[in-house]
Amino acid sequence: MLATLYARALDSRSSSPILGDRTADEVVRRLDHDWRKTGTRAPWDAALLALRGRELDRWTTEFLHAHPGEVTVLHLACGLDSRVHRLAPPPSVRWVDVDYPDVIDLRRRLLPEPGGDYRMIAASVTEEGWLEQVPADRPAVVVAEGLTMYLHEEEARRLIQRICGHFPGGQLLFDCFSKRLLRMAGKMSWMGIVPRAVLESWHWGIDDPRELEGWQDGLEFVDDLYVVDVPDLDRLPAVARIGMRLGAHLPGGRDSGRLLRYRF
Numbered sequence: 374m375l376a377t378l379y380a381r382a383l384d385s386r387s388s389s390p391i392l393g394d395r396t397a398d399e400v401v402r403r404l405d406h407d408w409r410k411t412g413t414r415a416p417w418d419a420a421l422l423a424l425r426g427r428e429l430d431r432w433t434t435e436f437l438h439a440h441p442g443e444v445t446v447l448h449l450a451c452g453l454d455s456r457v458h459r460l461a462p463p464p465s466v467r468w469v470d471v472d473y474p475d476v477i478d479l480r481r482r483l484l485p486e487p488g489g490d491y492r493m494i495a496a497s498v499t500e501e502g503w504l505e506q507v508p509a510d511r512p513a514v515v516v517a518e519g520l521t522m523y524l525h526e527e528e529a530r531r532l533i534q535r536i537c538g539h540f541p542g543g544q545l546l547f548d549c550f551s552k553r554l555l556r557m558a559g560k561m562s563w564m565g566i567v568p569r570a571v572l573e574s575w576h577w578g579i580d581d582p583r584e585l586e587g588w589q590d591g592l593e594f595v596d597d598l599y600v601v602d603v604p605d606l607d608r609l610p611a612v613a614r615i616g617m618r619l620g621a622h623l624p625g626g627r628d629s630g631r632l633l634r635y636r637f
C-alpha cells in the first residue's frame with residue numbers, strides 16, 4: 374500500500390507525470406516513514422503503476438459517463454489511493470472506499486475529505502456483513518487495484534458472488550496476475566524488487582477470465598488489457614520498455630499481468 378502510494382507520489386514529482394496525483398505526494402510528505410524501507414521504487418516502476426492506475430481510472434470514468442444517473446463506486450482495497458480525488462465524481466455518485474480498519478484509520482488522518490456522498494468502510498472484504506452497509510439501490514462499479522492476488526480463490530469467488538447478489542447490476546474492474554507468475558514469484562524473490570513478505574502473501578492468479586463467468590449467473594467477461602499493451606508504455610525508460618517487450622515473448626510472459634472488466 375505504501376509502495377503504490379509512493380509510486381504515485383514519484384510519478385507526480387516527475388517532469389511529465391502520467392497520473393499527476395498531487396494528493397499522493399502530499400500524503401507521502403505528511404507520513405513519518407522511512408521511504409527507503411518501502412523498497413526501491415525505480416522510476417519505471419512508478420510509471421508502470423501510474424499507467425495501471427490510469428487505465429482503471431479510465432474504465433471507472435467510462436462507467437460513470439455511461440450511467441449519468443445515481444450510481445455507486447465501490448473502491449475495494451483503497452489503501453491510501455486518492456482515486457476519489459483524481460476522478461472528482463459529481464454529487465450523483467456515492468463513493469465507498471473499503472480497506473482494513475488500520476488502513477482506514479490512517480486514511481482518515483492523512484487524506485483530505487473529498488466531500489460529496491463519500492464514506493469509508495473499515496473491514497476485510499472477505500468478511501461477511503460489511504456489504505450491508507452499502508445501500509443496494511443503484512448500479513455499481515466495483516474497482517479493486519492490487520487486491521486480487523492477496524485473496525485466496527475461494528475468498529474471491531465468495532466476494533464476487535456477494536457483490537453480484539447485492540447490487541442490481543454494474544461492472545467489476547480489477548487487475549490480476551497469471552497463475553504462472555504466482556508460481557514463479559514463489560520460487561524467486563524477484564531480485565529484491567518485491568519484498569519477500571509481499572510475494573508470500575500472493576495466492577490467486579487468473580489465466581482464463583471466462584472461468585469466473587461460471588461463478589455467478591449474469592457475470593460476463595467484457596474485456597481485458599494486458600499490462601504490456603497499456604497505452605503510453607513508451608513513457609517508460611527504454612531499458613524497462615525493452616525488458617517488458619522481450620519478457621512478453623517468453624512463455625507466459627505476455628499474460629502475466631492484466632486488467633479485467635466484467636459486467637453483471
Ligand SMILES: C[S@@+](CC[C@H](N)C(=O)[O-])C[C@H]1O[C@@H](n2cnc3c(N)ncnc32)[C@H](O)[C@@H]1O
Nearest residue numbers: 374377450451452454472473497498518519523
Ligand atoms: C498493493 S495495496 C493497493 C492499495 C491501493 N489500491 C493502491 O493501488 O494504492 C493492497 C491493498 O489491499 C488491501 N487488502 C488486502 N487484502 C484485503 C482484504 N482482505 N480486505 C480489505 N483490504 C485488503 C491492503 O490493506 C492494501 O491497502
